[in-house]
Amino acid sequence: MKFIAEQLMQYTDSRDNDISCLSKSISLLNRRIGWVPKGWIPLYQDLVKSLMNLNDDIHGDVKVVGPWVEGERMEFTSRTLTPVVAGILRKTTRRSQCTCSLCGHPGKLRSFGEETREVLCARCYAPKELAEQLATWIPRLESDDFLESESVVVVDDLDTAFLALIPQTQWRWVSNGKDGDLLPYVLSKDMVDLLPELKKLHLLVIEMASADE
Ligand SMILES: [Zn+2]
Numbered sequence: 001m002k003f004i005a006e007q008l009m010q011y012t013d014s015r016d017n018d019i020s021c022l023s024k025s026i027s028l029l030n031r032r033i034g035w036v037p038k039g040w041i042p043l044y045q046d047l048v049k050s051l052m053n054l055n056d057d058i059h060g061d062v063k064v065v066g067p068w069v070e071g072e073r074m075e076f077t078s079r080t081l082t083p084v085v086a087g088i089l090r091k092t093t094r095r096s097q098c099t100c101s102l103c104g105h106p107g108k109l110r111s112f113g114e115e116t117r118e119v120l121c122a123r124c125y126a127p128k129e130l131a132e133q134l135a136t137w138i139p140r141l142e143s144d145d146f147l148e149s150e151s152v153v154v155v156d157d158l159d160t161a162f163l164a165l166i167p168q169t170q171w172r173w174v175s176n177g178k179d180g181d182l183l184p185y186v187l188s189k190d191m192v193d194l195l196p197e198l199k200k201l202h203l204l205v206i207e208m209a210s211a212d213e
Helices: 002-018 021-031 038-052 083-096 122-142 188-193 195-211
Strands: 064-069 074-078 108-112 116-120 152-154 171-176 181-187
Touching: 021 038, 021 064, 038 064, 038 074, 038 083, 074 083, 108 122, 116 122, 122 195, 152 188, 181 188
Parallel strands: none
Antiparallel strands: 064 074, 108 116, 152 181, 171 181
C-alpha cells in the first residue's frame, strides 16, 4: 500500500509541476467566485478571462492570490508579478471602487452609521441608508425619556433621508438670534406620533435593502 501511495504522490507531484503557477492561480480564482459580491462578478470574470489569455511562457510564474473583498474594494495579492498582470489586477480593483457591489451599476463609496462603508449605486444605497436612520430613530422615539429630555428637534440636525419622512406641515419656525433668521424645528411629540408609520416603513425598507443581497 505504501508503495502505491508513494507512486500516487509522485504522479500528483509531477502533474502539479506541469501546471504553471498562473494556471493554478486561475483555477483557484475560478473556485473562489463565491467570495465575490454579486455586483462585482462581471469584473471578476473579466479579470479571470484576461489572465487566461496571457501567454504561459511569459507569465507562467505569476501567482495571484485572492480575491480579498472589503466593502470599499476588491484586491489581490501576489509575490511574483509581471507588469501586465499588475495592470490587470490594478484595473480590477479600480473598477470595484466605482461599481455597485450589489447590482453592478456605477456606484461610489457610501457610509452607514459609524463604521460600514460599501460601494453602492444610489438606488441600492437609499433603502439601506433609510433602514439605518430608522433603526437609530425608532428606539429613541420609543424611549420613555425622549419627550422629557428633548421637547424639540432642530430640523438642521436631521439626516436628509430621515427628514424627508417628516411632513413639512409639522415644521415650525423660531427666530434665530438678532439677524432674524428663521430656524426650523419639529416638536418631539409630533415625531412620536409618527412612530406607527415609521415602524411600518422600517420593515419595508429592511426588505428592500436585503432583496438584492
Ligand atoms: Zn446598485
